[in-house]
Amino acid sequence: MKVKKIPYYGDSRILRDFNCEIREVDYEPVFIQGNEACVEAAIIAGLGFYGGYPITPSSEIAEIFSRRLPQDGKIFIQMEDEIASIASCIGASIGGLKSMTATSGPGFSLMQENIGYAVMAEIPVVVVNVQRLGPSTGAASSPAQGDLMQARWGTHGDHPILVLAPGSVKETFELTILAFNFAERLRTPVILLSDEVIGHMREKILIPPSDYILLEKRKQPFERPANYRPYSNDEDVPAMAEMGLGYRHHITGLLHDQNGFPTNSQDEIAKWYDRIYRKFDANMKDIFMYNEYMTEDADILIISFGISSRISCRAAEMARERGIKAGSLQLLTLWPIDEDYLSSVIKSKKAVIVPEMNRGQLFYDIDRLASGRVPIKKVNRTDGHMIDPEAILEVME
């Protein structure tokens, strides 16, 4: 399978196809934090509703939205907690607005049940988790990458979900736009997994004019309201009618039939499961994204995500200065992963190193895909600091 990656500005996949050349002079250069880039992107993506409860290190997102959204006639609500925050976003999305919430570990834990509701009812919503250290209250202003498995499996029951992980301010901007596009296209919650470093780090990015950016919107029904089935199995992603336009739309967290009403029918349930997985599989070439750095001739591949990928690139450079052919593969999409692609890449290398700011979570998948044919080494750090490139070099030797 051929897999795309995000190219640099100029022909990025967040941009519409133009017949004319895109001029750099049209872009606005800004020096901003990852959290600010997330806000700018969400506004360009057409965000209509933000419901949240501020928590470090995500608070800037709520703070800036609280000023910006009312100026545009959009809605900002500070809810009583994170359970209500995501519930309000699900409601706003059902009402036809693109909606988003942002939080960190403790709040992300509270959101899990309703993330499952959004999966079950197939409601587009974007959930940003700016990761901090530790279970429970942990350490508010220390970075970590410990919520990877939670982003995938935090809500109960077997389910597909989309998890995107930026490693820079620029990628935060791009992946936030894509998070909204994929949420709308696939009718699914999308998790944007950032961390304290990226959220608070400032970098220069170039913001394209908003009319350059390709935006997707959920499919609307074309049939008459009487014939509308909100969970039709005729297509991978059924049309989602806005509430209030005359289309009957029963929404429940129970397993449901194609009309949205609760069902115990084995046949209906099996078909529903098949379809919600199929919609991800069918879009794999678009949704599985990564960045490569000096990977082509590399003997040793460093696979990582988020801020750790910036360290991996430096470690690869330092290794090459010592005559070791190393390269970095940064996963921008953490779930689902294109297993065929990843497993063939892993098996083409002599060794793979997985550095992450947790005790080994991405490691599980990489190790599984290596099928014992390639040695996989871990580099882990959980003291609230970034991994040092030297620590990655050490395991190479």
Added chain:
Amino acid sequence: MRRCEIILAGIGGQGLLLSGLILGDAAAISEKRHAVQIESYAPLARGGASSSDIVISDEEIRYPRIEKADILVALAESSYIEHKDRVKDDGIIIFNSNGGEADKSDSRVIEIPLTDVAVRSTKRAITVSMAALGFLSHFTDLISLRAILSSIARKAPAGTGNINIAAAEAGSAAAEEFLSNAERS
């Protein structure tokens, strides 16, 4: 210009976080280069260690952290002690002599009473970090004063633009004086 790594360090309440933002913005936007800034601070509004790591380069910055700093601006003795080992042997340490004492045998240290410079021009000690940026702009070829002033005008909180500009200009004048004294002696 090759990659340059700068640490701005002091104590909460010395305007460190704003000055980190101003320096990064001045390089990235006013001078159209690339910059990354990572800040760290204690969970206190006053007191507690506060610092900003800034990398400036003409090229895109892949690795955002400081390996060995070219420049340390230390506004307090505790910041000097905390960060001095992160600075290159041939690096520069601009030390605020109103904030305590630096190691006399450390040849990298340039001592300047930056708090006095700031207070003389604005009557507010919090502008000391802007005076430091002004000093830096004249003392090194890292950044122009013009770029610093234009970033202050864009980014300083409403109502603080004038005093921050005055402090930066005073810092630049202090560097000029320092350099001409050094030539004479």
